[in-house]
Amino acid sequence: MTARLPLDEQLVALRAALSRNDTLLEVLRRTATLGLPGWYLTAGCLFQTVWNVVTGRPPAEGIKDYDVFYFDDGDLSWEAEDKVIRAAADVFADLSAEVEIRNEARVHLWYEQKFGVPCAPYTSTEAAIDSFAATTCCLGVRLEPDGRWRVYAPHGLSDMFGLVVRPNPVLAPRAVYEAKTERWRRQWPDLTVLEWPAAT
Template identity: 50%
Template sequence: MSEHLRYAGTGEPTQRRVLEEIIRAQPVLMAVLEGMLDLGLPDGLLCSGAIYNSVWNALSGRRALTGIKDADVAYFDDGDLSYEAEDAVIRRAAIRFAEVPLPVEVRNQARVHLWFPQKFGTPYPQLRSSAEMLRYFASKTHAVAARLETDGRMSIFAPFGLDDIFAFRVTPNAALDNRHTHEAKAARSRLVWPELTVVPWPDDV
């Protein structure tokens, strides 16, 4: 087996342990997680590429942050669904993360159903938590998030498991009509990590 696949198929407890070790060894990811605590973001999660790309970099021997464009931070606040309330949080976060060497994109998941159909032309369910968003990502592989708890523990959220990440396999998720997003993101990823295997979008969806 190729060295970068050494944790593929090893089971979720092992994969969760290794994922946490990779995140804790990455100073930029920890800076974002600690900043989220400082900001007091309700139901805050660091999600998507900053996490799974860090795994691919660590296991394939690439430099940290290779191919990582930004850090996506989600929170959930359904008490005020206005753009103004979200924008105030985004501006506070911009000050807190000013020294982080990646753009940090902060979004309120309680608002996604309000703007998603207009932007992408397809309906989006009204979410009840930040973690619920992971079920609607275009690729199951990308559906992973982490949070640093106030006692220092790290919580990992991965509704489809972690084996796709550790197997370097991009698997589609047909929960929404996201074929274009799955294919486009997979193609971009393979330019950086040619070890990836891309599972085609199912034709019967």
């Protein structure tokens, strides 16, 4: 069982699983050409590819979009972020998948309006990944200039390979976690979804 392998072997298994999703590999390669500071491909496209592989589904099945985070606190204007988004749209224009690019240095400017709770400014892309609603989702991958894969996984990979979804109550409200997990359970009924912790 991959979830019980040593971490170095899990990393090999992660790359093997993700490499079965041709769209994901293409997004990685093309994002690497954009020169975005501190970027990662992150969120659903990663763990859902692994869930698909583990459960014998087509690797890209049910993946809604491919999220790319970067971090540039030198210019927090929407215009600067939009310039990056438009440049990326040209790079990904012929891909059938939707690629969403966001500057995580700007999240605190709009998060409360969207989710109802304030968000302190992030200090890095990694800090943004740390705040996902489930620890299982806290994963980022990027290609380094020398072709190496850089993997950021602050909670490890065992839950992801074991189809366990664990809450991460550091920022996102309980309702966000429950809405996401309800949707995921419909697509991957083998998931074990742990309950949001009771208030203390």
